[in-house]
């Protein structure tokens with residue numbers, strides 16, 4: 717990776733960002749862990765309680781560089797549904813998301829993993845996205861991720877989990893030994909303030 721492309725990430729200052737689209741934290745993660753012993757912080761929380769995604773973006777999923785993912789050995793994606801691929805409850809995708817999926821489809825195997833339990837909603841999402849959707853996933857528990865991996869027929873080291881939620885998508889992906897991509901919610905979504913508040917609260921668990 718060219719160092720000229722790396723700069724500091726305003727959202728996650730400890731994680732290098734490849735502008736404008738992709739941040740690869742793996743190298744940084746290795747250095748950080750080897751140089752800093754895992755001692756309790758002032759607040760008493762162990763560093764192991766915090767999450768560090770493999771990649772973060774400064775935008776939504778449509779800003780992810782598919783070429784960079786492929787060049788990094790990624791052959792499959794497990795993608796969150798609500799706020800990552802479509803606005804919750806809307807049942808349709810934007811032209812930008814559709815264009816990104818069209819670019820990714822020939823290069824990457826893809827499957828959607830959602831905690832949503834409404835079968836009609838899951839069926840519609842599968843139809844709109846034209847890809848398999850696994851519902852009732854209970855992320856961050858491992859069972860849904862195992863099911864998605866089996867469907868992709870890929871080993872975990874060749875799959876990245878993409879999602880907007882640290883405590884479900886990122887934690888679940890890490891627990892299942894996959895690389896993770898933390899994205900922002902779709903830029904087309906205007907979230908209610910309570911949802912933004914809880915999202916920011918969850919981001920406390922992202923290690924800086």
Ligand SMILES: [Mg+2]
Nearest residue numbers: 796798799800
């Ligand atoms: Mg989501």
